[in-house]
Amino acid sequence: MSASHTTCFRAALIPVLASVLAFTAPVAHAQPKPVSYGDDYAHIVDLQGRYIFAQDFNDADGYAAVFTEDGVLDWAGGEIKGRDAIRKFKADGVYNLSKNAENAAWPATTRHFITNTVVTVDGDTAKAWTYWFQANNNTADRKSFYGLYGHYEDDLRRVNGQWLFSRRAIYNEGVKGRTKAGTKNPVK
Amino acid sequence: MSASHTTCFRAALIPVLASVLAFTAPVAHAQPKPVSYGDDYAHIVDLQGRYIFAQDFNDADGYAAVFTEDGVLDWAGGEIKGRDAIRKFKADGVYNLSKNAENAAWPATTRHFITNTVVTVDGDTAKAWTYWFQANNNTADRKSFYGLYGHYEDDLRRVNGQWLFSRRAIYNEGVKGRTKAGTKNPVK
Amino acid sequence: MSASHTTCFRAALIPVLASVLAFTAPVAHAQPKPVSYGDDYAHIVDLQGRYIFAQDFNDADGYAAVFTEDGVLDWAGGEIKGRDAIRKFKADGVYNLSKNAENAAWPATTRHFITNTVVTVDGDTAKAWTYWFQANNNTADRKSFYGLYGHYEDDLRRVNGQWLFSRRAIYNEGVKGRTKAGTKNPVK
Numbered sequence: 001m002s003a004s005h006t007t008c009f010r011a012a013l014i015p016v017l018a019s020v021l022a023f024t025a026p027v028a029h030a031q032p033k034p035v036s037y038g039d040d041y042a043h044i045v046d047l048q049g050r051y052i053f054a055q056d057f058n059d060a061d062g063y064a065a066v067f068t069e070d071g072v073l074d075w076a077g078g079e080i081k082g083r084d085a086i087r088k089f090k091a092d093g094v095y096n097l098s099k100n101a102e103n104a105a106w107p108a109t110t111r112h113f114i115t116n117t118v119v120t121v122d123g124d125t126a127k128a129w130t131y132w133f134q135a136n137n138n139t140a141d142r143k144s145f146y147g148l149y150g151h152y153e154d155d156l157r158r159v160n161g162q163w164l165f166s167r168r169a170i171y172n173e174g175v176k177g178r179t180k181a182g183t184k185n186p187v188k
Numbered sequence: 189m190s191a192s193h194t195t196c197f198r199a200a201l202i203p204v205l206a207s208v209l210a211f212t213a214p215v216a217h218a219q220p221k222p223v224s225y226g227d228d229y230a231h232i233v234d235l236q237g238r239y240i241f242a243q244d245f246n247d248a249d250g251y252a253a254v255f256t257e258d259g260v261l262d263w264a265g266g267e268i269k270g271r272d273a274i275r276k277f278k279a280d281g282v283y284n285l286s287k288n289a290e291n292a293a294w295p296a297t298t299r300h301f302i303t304n305t306v307v308t309v310d311g312d313t314a315k316a317w318t319y320w321f322q323a324n325n326n327t328a329d330r331k332s333f334y335g336l337y338g339h340y341e342d343d344l345r346r347v348n349g350q351w352l353f354s355r356r357a358i359y360n361e362g363v364k365g366r367t368k369a370g371t372k373n374p375v376k
Numbered sequence: 377m378s379a380s381h382t383t384c385f386r387a388a389l390i391p392v393l394a395s396v397l398a399f400t401a402p403v404a405h406a407q408p409k410p411v412s413y414g415d416d417y418a419h420i421v422d423l424q425g426r427y428i429f430a431q432d433f434n435d436a437d438g439y440a441a442v443f444t445e446d447g448v449l450d451w452a453g454g455e456i457k458g459r460d461a462i463r464k465f466k467a468d469g470v471y472n473l474s475k476n477a478e479n480a481a482w483p484a485t486t487r488h489f490i491t492n493t494v495v496t497v498d499g500d501t502a503k504a505w506t507y508w509f510q511a512n513n514n515t516a517d518r519k520s521f522y523g524l525y526g527h528y529e530d531d532l533r534r535v536n537g538q539w540l541f542s543r544r545a546i547y548n549e550g551v552k553g554r555t556k557a558g559t560k561n562p563v564k
Binding site: 036037038039040041042113115116117118119129130131133146147148149173174176179181182183184185186187 | 412413414415416417418419421422424425426428429430433434435438481482483484485487488489490491511513518519520522
């Protein structure tokens with residue numbers, strides 16, 4: 001290549017490199033890992049639903065899976081610390097509220113309904129507050145009875161992109177010592 | 189143009205073309221049609237709400253509109269196949285639970301409340317599981333009564349960008365043959 | 377610089393400028409302010425939850441904060457106009473339903489549960505429809521009682537990026553004059 005061509009070629013390299021950077025950099029710049037409140041809220045409400053289905057259907061693995069490894073469940077019976085202990089707690093049936101009533105054609109069920117979820121996200125942690133109430137049909141004719149209600153106060157942590165409960169506290173307005181009656185709005 | 193200019197010009201063409209590609213390609217690359225769990229979850233929960241408002245307010249068109257054309261409703265009375273059949277089913281009032289009680293100042297209502305929605309998305313299909321319970325005030329003084337509860341197991345399909353039910357199965361813990369009591373967690 | 381180098385340099389400028397434009401324009405083009413249904417739906421449902429927590433925990437500031445400055449609350453007692461009037465209304469306890477029953481170990485509570493939220497967004501305004509029902513344990517042994525139910529019809533406005541209620545109408549199927557029994561599906 002002649003000297004003028006070489007210089008010309010080198011001069012042309014700069015925009016080529018710039019074009020390559022332009023091609024790659026905007027993609028890297030324009031596609032940050034998406035963090036949207038809609039995604040966080042949806043995953044957290046979905047997680048809450050998975051907790052309840054697992055609880056009500058006596059699925060100990062599913063119940064424990066929604067917690068971080070060091071997750072804590074704080075309930076009327078005290079604190080259960082760590083996912084393994086939570087799995088055992090559920091599997092042992094301490095919290096198993098489904099019992100067969102006599103003379104019933106099919107098993108009784110208990111159901112916990114969750115509503116009003118409020119979520120505040122702060123990076124890879126979040127807080128959530130959710131109402132719950134409970135019904136069951138542990139009656140001879142399987143007529144339903146609507147009973148206790150309360151709310152959850154949750155700390156969550158995003159682990160490998162997945163939201164999990166790091167701490168779940170269950171409050172119950174029908175159980176002495178577990179009520180939040182008369183206290184201030186817990187939502188932050 | 190002299191030979192050296194021509195060569196120079198051709199050499200400069202390459203980065204120009206690259207720049208044009210850089211300008212266009214990242215846009216095409218950086219703006220795929222957005223598919224986010226938050227959008228899918230929100231549309232599916234919203235769809236569930238639209239189903240219920242239509243059901244409780246006896247809106248047969250709105251009730252059918254949430255199903256795909258070939259959608260199936262699987263309930264205690266059997267399977268209803270296809271959106272037209274579903275519309276007719278609703279319009280015929282087989283499922284119309286609102287009746288006037290005697291001596292009442294305004295009509296009675298029935299209301300179905302849905303909670304705990306869990307959603308798993310797989311491309312343009314999804315599965316969802318949701319609790320429901322029912323109340324009505326078909327009493328002389330319009331005092332409310334909280335009754336049956338159960339859950340939905342849904343298959344959904346995204347049709348022209350809109351999530352619709354392709355199959356909705358209604359389980360009811362107070363109706364023999366429609367319960368899921370004693371079965372495993374249905375959530376996947 | 378020689379004439380051929382100058383021309384070559386100028387020829388190379390064009391792709392350099394194009395590269396710079398390619399670098400900047402796609403970013404400006406690829407990053408519009410995100411408006412997604414998932415985000416809107418999540419914020420609006422979260423807002424509904426914040427309203428309820430504030431209402432049930434008697435937090436007048438939190439209760440008023442979910443309304444626009446000119447927001448209107450339309451309830452059985454009439455219309456309350458403006459955020460300040462709404463705050464006063466809540467602080468005055470007209471709507472405070474928590475009362476201590478005799479011989480009870482802890483205060484009574486009232487809880488409102490919200491479900492079935494349907495949201496239609498139109499730019500910076502939205503409409504939402506949501507079911508509610510109420511429970512309380514204002515009984516000597518704090519056993520719960522499930523009572524009234526109804527629904528909200530809401531107009532919302534996005535103010536500085538935040539969704540707020542511009543008008544919230546509360547319907548109640550147990551209160552004469554506040555029912556929507558027998559009317560058409562309000563959802564649009």
